[in-house]
Amino acid sequence: MKPIKSMTTNAQYAELFDSLVRVSKGLNKVSSLKEMAAFLQTETSTLFQLTDVWIYITDAKRTGWLNHVAGVGPNAEIMSTIVPHINYNDDPIFKKMLGQRKIFYTEDLLIEPEANKDVTPLLNLRTVVNYPLFVDGKALGVMAFGSFGEQTVILSPTELNYFDVITEQTALTVSRMHFFDKSQQDHLTKLSNRYGLEKKLRNLDDNNRDCDSALCFIYLDLNNFKQINDNFGHLAGDHMLKTFSSYLSKELKSADIIARIGGDEFVLVFSVPEQCDIDDFVHKIIQRIKHHCCAVDYRGNKFQLEFAWGHVAVDCKDYSINDLFNVADIKMYQLKNSQVNVKSARVVKPQKQVAEKA
Numbered sequence: 001m002k003p004i005k006s007m008t009t010n011a012q013y014a015e016l017f018d019s020l021v022r023v024s025k026g027l028n029k030v031s032s033l034k035e036m037a038a039f040l041q042t043e044t045s046t047l048f049q050l051t052d053v054w055i056y057i058t059d060a061k062r063t064g065w066l067n068h069v070a071g072v073g074p075n076a077e078i079m080s081t082i083v084p085h086i087n088y089n090d091d092p093i094f095k096k097m098l099g100q101r102k103i104f105y106t107e108d109l110l111i112e113p114e115a116n117k118d119v120t121p122l123l124n125l126r127t128v129v130n131y132p133l134f135v136d137g138k139a140l141g142v143m144a145f146g147s148f149g150e151q152t153v154i155l156s157p158t159e160l161n162y163f164d165v166i167t168e169q170t171a172l173t174v175s176r177m178h179f180f181d182k183s184q185q186d187h188l189t190k191l192s193n194r195y196g197l198e199k200k201l202r203n204l205d206d207n208n209r210d211c212d213s214a215l216c217f218i219y220l221d222l223n224n225f226k227q228i229n230d231n232f233g234h235l236a237g238d239h240m241l242k243t244f245s246s247y248l249s250k251e252l253k254s255a256d257i258i259a260r261i262g263g264d265e266f267v268l269v270f271s272v273p274e275q276c277d278i279d280d281f282v283h284k285i286i287q288r289i290k291h292h293c294c295a296v297d298y299r300g301n302k303f304q305l306e307f308a309w310g311h312v313a314v315d316c317k318d319y320s321i322n323d324l325f326n327v328a329d330i331k332m333y334q335l336k337n338s339q340v341n342v343k344s345a346r347v348v349k350p351q352k353q354v355a356e357k358a
């Protein structure tokens with residue numbers, strides 16, 4: 001098939017300029033990497049017929065690795081399945097891109113014929129513009145625009161320059177997003193914090209506008225948690241919170257949101273079918289938590305965490321976030337007050353004294 005040959009006329013300059021203005025305004029508003037990729041894909045598919053956009057971000061835990069974090073376009077699924085991670089030290093193109101902060105275009109790939117030789121035939125990738133994302137000299141990842149199938153898109157130097165211009169803005173957006181994510185995350189447990197919970201509830205609200213499901217909001221509060229801190233020290237308390245949280249994340253994968261909203265207070269949010277028996281649903285969730293999440297080991301001591309809970313279910317199209325908190329909170333306290341002889345955070349068979357009290 002004949003390649004789409006690109007020339008830069010005055011009209012095209014104007015088009016590129018208009019797009020750059022839209023990009024600089026639009027990138028300020030996006031609040032997720034996926035949204036950012038979708039926004040850029042709209043621009044580049046219209047301008048250059050580059051139909052797919054994907055983003056790899058450096059792995060904070062594995063030096064030298066990039067993880068696929070967002071993809072938009074007809075081949076998004078294939079891309080994330082075939083290339084979920086990239087070890088950039090093993091890949092000559094990525095190594096140069098991140099080492100030399102250089103954009104790589106399809107033609108440059110010919111310089112490294114061995115690169116991606118296993119993957120490229122599977123992807124049927126015809127054109128690609130890869131650019132590295134850097135902020136303050138630190139590599140954040142790589143963003144790529146591609147077209148697949150039969151047709152090769154040839155870009156003029158001016159058009160490639162367009163990608164040079166948006167590189168910096170994209171990198172700043174990724175960096176801003178990082179702050180945004182951190183602001184929504186509880187530092188200790190890595191669950192959503194209260195702010196993150198409210199943001200996610202609003203997103204659910206927007207996404208669920210047409211749905212027929214109910215939203216089930218469960219509020220958990222550990223019993224007598226203060227005693228753990230007082231008797232075993234704050235490190236022990238922190239350990240309980242982290243372990244309990246990681247159990248919740250592992251056990252309740254169907255939850256839409258799991259948040260730690262205060263010291264020993266947690267919120268779980270589930271979308272459930274409207275016809276579902278909510279009390280029965282919550283009962284099963286609570287039993288799972290009790291069964292899997294409440295026995296925590298700490299330095300040879302076994303702690304049995306206990307908690308009170310309250311829940312509320314609302315129509316997913318019509319609720320107020322404040323009401324969710326208020327109703328679930330009232331119910332949780334009713335239960336807490338009725339839990340006579342609560343011995344939360346019981347130490348089961350203490351084996352040795354933990355000498356760590358602050």
Ligand SMILES: Nc1nc2c(ncn2[C@@H]2O[C@H](COP(=O)(O)OP(=O)(O)OP(=O)(O)O)[C@@H](O)[C@H]2O)c(=O)[nH]1
Nearest residue numbers: 188221222223224225226227229234237238263264
């Ligand atoms: N270790 C640790 N303790 C925390 C953290 N945040 C809050 N806390 C402590 O959690 C305890 C919560 O105490 P309370 O609100 O009285 O709760 P409780 O002891 O569980 O009492 P009830 O809820 O009435 O059963 C306080 O001692 C806080 O100092 C944290 O991040 N780490």
